[in-house]
Amino acid sequence: xxxxxxxxxxxxxxxxxxxxxxxxxxxxxxxxxxxxxxxxxxxxxxxxxxxxxxxxxxxxxxxxxxxxxxxxxxxxxxxxxxxxxxxxxxxxxxxxxxxxxxxxxxxxxxxxxxxxxxxxxxxxxx
Ligand code: HEC
Numbered sequence: 001x002x003x004x005x006x007x008x009x010x011x012x013x014x015x016x017x018x019x020x021x022x023x024x025x026x027x028x029x030x031x032x033x034x035x036x037x038x039x040x041x042x043x044x045x046x047x048x049x050x051x052x053x054x055x056x057x058x059x060x061x062x063x064x065x066x067x068x069x070x071x072x073x074x075x076x077x078x079x080x081x082x083x084x085x086x087x088x089x090x091x092x093x094x095x096x097x098x099x100x101x102x103x104x105x106x107x108x109x110x111x112x113x114x115x116x117x118x119x120x121x122x123x124x125x126x
Contacts, residue, residue: 021081021088025119031112041121044114049106055118058101064125080125088119 029036045055045063058076059067064083067076078084088094102110110118 018089019091021119021123024088024094025116025123028112028116028119032116034113034116036113036116036120038117038121038124041114041117041119045118045121051105051107053105055101055105057105062125063122080122082123082126087122 025036045059046061048054053070056063057070059079063079065078067078068074069076077086079087081087098110098115102108102114
């Protein structure tokens, strides 16, 4: 019984561990079954997809900078991990915002490939 408790505690501790942007990149590449392309990510991020907004509409074309919400005008901290260490460290937050923002921008979920490409590009920004 004691052993089981210890194992359960260890498992919990591991799953609560903070993730890194590289972990997310690896996860989405694995889901997509393909490597990412930073260049494709930049194009995806800065283009409109048939709707009013691109990702850059709120996050700017230079996500090392502070963004501004296209509708509410609220400031949005930079998305690039190099200047904002909180980015891509929390699975719940990453999944929630990808879901919401992709829906707002594309009217659908982003594919694993698109997510991998965006993260690959964000990781090149300094
Ligand atoms: C209408 C404005 C808006 C648009 C368009 C938008 N976002 Fe966001 N995004 C936000 C807001 C608001 C947040 C949450 C506040 C914050 O995290 O600073 C956010 C957060 C995120 C996060 C959370 C990252 C983390 O770990 O904290 C990711 C990833 C993200 N956006 C990606 C995208 C991508 C990719 C697109 C284009 C498909 C996009 N966003 C388009 C407003 C927007």
